[in-house]
Amino acid sequence: MRISTRCSCRLLAPALVAVLCVTALTACKGESADAKAKDAAADTSVPVEVEAAARRSISASYTGTATLEPDSEAQVAAKINGVLLKLLVEEGDQVKAGQLLARLDDENPRLNLAKAEASLRKLEND
Structure with a gap:
């Protein structure tokens, strides 16, 4: 049996076209997956502000809620x-x-003491 070159080229050409199409589709599919991954990464990005580095004073603070118990x-x-x-x-x-934690007005207790002493003297004199 003799196979002509023309015949094998005719069969080989469509097979080659099919392989190239499959390869191209696979490559396109990979690019779209990469594009989707890049879009997903872009969606999770966090906006930041950029500023020139400089020496400044800082203050640390924390805001939150908690139950505090003393030692x-x-x-x-x-x-x-x-x-x-x-x-x-x-x-x-x-x-x-x-x-000393606090100073209280001592006028009322002094007046009460003076009144009690006066009452005591009066009772002693009677």
Whole structure:
């Protein structure tokens, strides 16, 4: 059996065209996947501002909500009633035992003492 060159070229040409089409479609499909990946990356990008580097002072801060518990705490109660004249410490300040925390108006207790002493003298004289 003899195969002519013409016949094999006729069969080879359509096969070659088919292989080239499949290769081209595969390449296009790969490019569209790359394009989709680039679009997805562009969608997840975060906008930023660019500025020249310079020395400046900084301040660190944190904003949030949380429950805070102290290492230790003390209950402070007044022994007498009175009008507060001056508060010497603020909430959160460290204090020592016996430290003066506030100044109260002592006029009413002095007047009450003077009245009690006068009543006592009167009772003693009677």
